[in-house]
Amino acid sequence: MRPEPHELQELVRDLHRQATPWLPAGSGSRLEWGPPVQPGPGRSAPLALSTARLDRIVEHNPGDFTVTVQTGTPLVVLQQELARHRQWLTLDWPWGTAEAPATGGGNALGAGTVGGLVARGLAGGYRQRHLGVRDQLIGIGLLRADGTAARAGGKVVKNVAGYDLMRLLCGSWGSLALITEVTLRTQPLPPQRRGLWLHGPLQQLQPLARWLLGSSLSPERIDWHRRTLPDAADAAGAEALLVSLASISPQTLEEQVACIRQQADQAGVRTEVLDPERLEAHLELGRGSSAPRPAWLLRAGVPPRRTDELLRARELDGASAVIGAGSGLGDIWGSAAQLPAYRVEALRRRCRELGGHLTVLRQPPGPAATAIPAWLDAPSRPLIETVKRQFDPKQQLARGRLPGVQPPP
Numbered sequence: 001m002r003p004e005p006h007e008l009q010e011l012v013r014d015l016h017r018q019a020t021p022w023l024p025a026g027s028g029s030r031l032e033w034g035p036p037v038q039p040g041p042g043r044s045a046p047l048a049l050s051t052a053r054l055d056r057i058v059e060h061n062p063g064d065f066t067v068t069v070q071t072g073t074p075l076v077v078l079q080q081e082l083a084r085h086r087q088w089l090t091l092d093w094p095w096g097t098a099e100a101p102a103t104g105g106g107n108a109l110g111a112g113t114v115g116g117l118v119a120r121g122l123a124g125g126y127r128q129r130h131l132g133v134r135d136q137l138i139g140i141g142l143l144r145a146d147g148t149a150a151r152a153g154g155k156v157v158k159n160v161a162g163y164d165l166m167r168l169l170c171g172s173w174g175s176l177a178l179i180t181e182v183t184l185r186t187q188p189l190p191p192q193r194r195g196l197w198l199h200g201p202l203q204q205l206q207p208l209a210r211w212l213l214g215s216s217l218s219p220e221r222i223d224w225h226r227r228t229l230p231d232a233a234d235a236a237g238a239e240a241l242l243v244s245l246a247s248i249s250p251q252t253l254e255e256q257v258a259c260i261r262q263q264a265d266q267a268g269v270r271t272e273v274l275d276p277e278r279l280e281a282h283l284e285l286g287r288g289s290s291a292p293r294p295a296w297l298l299r300a301g302v303p304p305r306r307t308d309e310l311l312r313a314r315e316l317d318g319a320s321a322v323i324g325a326g327s328g329l330g331d332i333w334g335s336a337a338q339l340p341a342y343r344v345e346a347l348r349r350r351c352r353e354l355g356g357h358l359t360v361l362r363q364p365p366g367p368a369a370t371a372i373p374a375w376l377d378a379p380s381r382p383l384i385e386t387v388k389r390q391f392d393p394k395q396q397l398a399r400g401r402l403p404g405v406q407p408p409p
């Protein structure tokens with residue numbers, strides 16, 4: 001269903017009166033990823049309520065570096081609007097957004113809506129310098145399951161007292177409420193960017209990554225790439241580091257490139273300097289452009305100091321991966337042949353041993369009984385379930401999909 005903004009609240013109230021299960025949706029690009037949603041009695045698929053018609057940029061305050069948008073606004077449209085004022089939302093294009101943003105991405109998935117982005121709460125390599133989606137959120141508007149409209153946060157960059165409802169909703173996967181509007185922090189667009197592709201044996205790249213993380217050069221991102229090049233399958237050294245540098249001064253950029261190059265030479269690592277266009281091409285590889293719609297897509301997170309161990313894990317053999325060197329968070333993907341299910345289970349165990357976690361976003365189709373749970377119980381499961389009952393007492397929203405609660409088999 002794609003209601004007009006003025007129809008939305010009454011529709012949600014009606015659904016509540018009838019206790020109809022439904023699923024908040026944006027453009028539907030990644031709706032089925034993660035645990036399956038129970039459709040409710042008499043339906044073969046869950047009723048999806050899309051924000052597609054809530055697509056207005058409500059207010060952009062370039063001077064305050066804030067923007068308020070309705071959540072059905074495509075991310076591409078928002079970034080284009082901000083770029084007209086030399087600003088941007090400091091976030092990557094989501095995994096699967098194969099084509100460069102300026103054109104709106106003529107690829108299979110597209111970058112989705114701002115609401116979908118906030119609801120999933122995932123961030124990529126720019127987290128290194130700019131933190132994640134939750135850190136860009138200043139205010140949020142929502143409709144609760146009973147149709148009550150609520151707001152949290154504000155429209156200016158300052159601390160707001162009270163419960164942090166915004167960050168509760170960020171990463172809630174549509175399980176708590178329909179997010180209708182968000183206010184986000186913006187940043188000036190860096191006028192100059194340069195990339196470095198550093199490749200060589202893992203044991204030579206690792207000290208270089210550690211040096212980069214501790215250096216004062218403050219790259220925008222330092223991403224581990226593993227088998228992301230189309231021809232990487234047989235390459236002996238399939239790992240590389242993608243570094244992105246941004247500055248207002250071309251001279252500073254050149255100095256930074258020279259400094260990293262010197263370190264890389266000393267470490268015996270090969271360096272390729274990337275102009276903005278080639279940097280974007282490498283970023284696309286990290287969004288899975290050489291393997292659109294893989295059978296497996298996994299989201300992994302380990303403490304940053306243990307990223308090396310994850311990269312060395314033999315359970316990763318055959319798979320492609322991009323992991324933020326500073327955050328320890330990233331995506332792993334592969335075909336059913338490259339990643340048999342038992343290896344995914346072993347990889348999950350390995351991530352847990354390392355103090356992290358693994359979420360299964362996509363898996364090959366098969367009998368439900370053999371499916372791997374998208375996520376396992378979090379230690380805070382009782383608390384999460386209490387919050388769910390408060391927000392959604394009739395269990396209408398995204399039934400069966402609650403982050404931190406292992407989905408029923």
Ligand SMILES: Cc1cc2nc3c(=O)[nH]c(=O)nc-3n(C[C@H](O)[C@H](O)[C@H](O)COP(=O)(O)OP(=O)(O)OC[C@H]3O[C@@H](n4cnc5c(N)ncnc54)[C@H](O)[C@@H]3O)c2cc1C
Nearest residue numbers: 026027028029030031094095112113115116119124174179
């Ligand atoms: C670097 C990066 C990597 C990412 N990688 C992934 C990834 O691998 N997999 C992934 O799934 N996402 C990923 N994301 C998040 C991604 O941005 C969103 O999944 C995507 O934008 C979905 O857009 P959509 O509008 O098509 O949402 P949909 O596909 O329609 O919905 C996606 C999810 O959001 C919920 N939702 C959508 N709109 C609302 C709303 N208004 N209120 C409440 N809930 C809502 C839905 O219930 C569903 O759970 C990533 C984001 C970044 C920045």
